[in-house]
Amino acid sequence: MRGQPQEFDRVLSSMCTEPHPVAREAAERFLATNPGDPATYQTVADLEDEAIAGLGELVGLDDPAGYIASGGTEANIQAVRIARNRAVSSTPNVVVPESAHFSFQKAADVLSVELRVAPLTDDWTADVGAVRRFCDEDTALVVGVAGTTEYGRVDPIPELADLAHDVGALCHVDAAWGGFVLPFTDHEWNFEHADIDTMTIDPHKMGAAAIPAGGLVARDGELFDALAVDTPYLESAKQATLTGTRSGAGVASTAAAMAELWPDGYREQYERSQANAEWVAGALAERGFDVVDPELPLVAVPMSDELFESLREADWRVSRTADGKLRIVCMPHVTRDVLEAFVADVDRLLPT
Numbered sequence: 212m213r214g215q216p217q218e219f220d221r222v223l224s225s226m227c228t229e230p231h232p233v234a235r236e237a238a239e240r241f242l243a244t245n246p247g248d249p250a251t252y253q254t255v256a257d258l259e260d261e262a263i264a265g266l267g268e269l270v271g272l273d274d275p276a277g278y279i280a281s282g283g284t285e286a287n288i289q290a291v292r293i294a295r296n297r298a299v300s301s302t303p304n305v306v307v308p309e310s311a312h313f314s315f316q317k318a319a320d321v322l323s324v325e326l327r328v329a330p331l332t333d334d335w336t337a338d339v340g341a342v343r344r345f346c347d348e349d350t351a352l353v354v355g356v357a358g359t360t361e362y363g364r365v366d367p368i369p370e371l372a373d374l375a376h377d378v379g380a381l382c383h384v385d386a387a388w389g390g391f392v393l394p395f396t397d398h399e400w401n402f403e404h405a406d407i408d409t410m411t412i413d414p415h416k417m418g419a420a421a422i423p424a425g426g427l428v429a430r431d432g433e434l435f436d437a438l439a440v441d442t443p444y445l446e447s448a449k450q451a452t453l454t455g456t457r458s459g460a461g462v463a464s465t466a467a468a469m470a471e472l473w474p475d476g477y478r479e480q481y482e483r484s485q486a487n488a489e490w491v492a493g494a495l496a497e498r499g500f501d502v503v504d505p506e507l508p509l510v511a512v513p514m515s516d517e518l519f520e521s522l523r524e525a526d527w528r529v530s531r532t533a534d535g536k537l538r539i540v541c542m543p544h545v546t547r548d549v550l551e552a553f554v555a556d557v558d559r560l561l562p563t
């Protein structure tokens with residue numbers, strides 16, 4: 212076989228991780244199945260029901276609707292599409308905080324909706340007052356992020372949901388990365404805490420499932436009617452997904468990972484990751500870096516171009532935010548040993 216996959220042991224800025232062994236095994240076993248045709252591939256369709264039921268429990272929904280998407284991008288596009296298709300206005304807009312992932316720009320572009328980007332507070336969370344000022348009678352969707360890509364921050368979701376409904380819009384929460392750690396924190400982020408309509412929560416990030424496994428869940432199956440198209444030559448009459456043929460690997464892998472890890476395994480994973488984030492934040496702060504306090508297991512550290520380039524040359528897979536902060540996403544593969552080796556390299560490479 213040609214080529215080796217990336218080893219994970221020096222990957223610090225990725226939101227993906229080594230799948231759990233049971234998730235990997237399930238992905239391989241279901242590689243050639245297509246949940247896009249559930250009447251033909253019934254076993255994987257049953258596993259998808261199981262996966263959505265599991266995600267429902269995790270996000271506080273008794274009777275969740277949803278499906279396993281290709282990733283957070285697809286889930287966010289579909290959430291915008293639901294809102295656009297239900298909007299009364301012919302010129303609908305979507306209001307997102309500045310921290311929203313760039314997938315919302317893609318959604319706005321392909322769906323021809325106006326994207327309004329509201330500024331953040333000093334703590335990099337959505338400023339509810341600013342979001343309110345961006346809303347009007349054409350607003351179809353208000354987005355909150357629970358676990359932001361750059362800083363791991365959680366927006367005030369209950370306030371954003373109330374605001375959305377005050378202006379007659381839907382509320383979508385992007386918990387693509389945060390969804391599998393937030394149940395073990397005090398944050399108010401899910402359907403139990405707030406009047407949310409749809410949520411993105413990705414098993415292929417903190418859920419330890421194999422790629423491709425994004426999650427889109429909704430409080431009510433009726434929301435998916437806005438997406439359904441007729442499928443005349445399939446056994447099932449309608450399809451609400453964005454892709455047609457899709458990989459059963461992600462679906463089976465999600466069901467397997469959740470059966471294995473929910474809730475205790477994920478709780479332990481969160482506690483380890485959070486402790487690691489706090490450890491590395493402390494170690495870097497001691498060395499004089501102006502570290503952003505990790506609210507979730509994600510550390511952002513302002514760093515000079517010189518040190519950043521030296522770390523990349525030393526084979527660390529790291530990336531930086533637009534304003535120059537290196538991100539350490541404490542995924543399950545980022546162990547204490549890995550972080551100790553990283554800090555030792557920082558000491559070695561720090562310009563004197």
Ligand code: 0PR
Pocket residue numbers: 224225226227281282283284285287312314356358359360385386387388413425
């Ligand atoms: N929503 C949030 C909050 C995200 O952080 C991301 C991805 C998405 C949606 C989109 O998810 P998909 O990439 O599954 O469509 N955030 C990471 C990023 O863009 C994704 C990533 C993952 C990047 C692994 C690099 C990497 O190696 O930074």
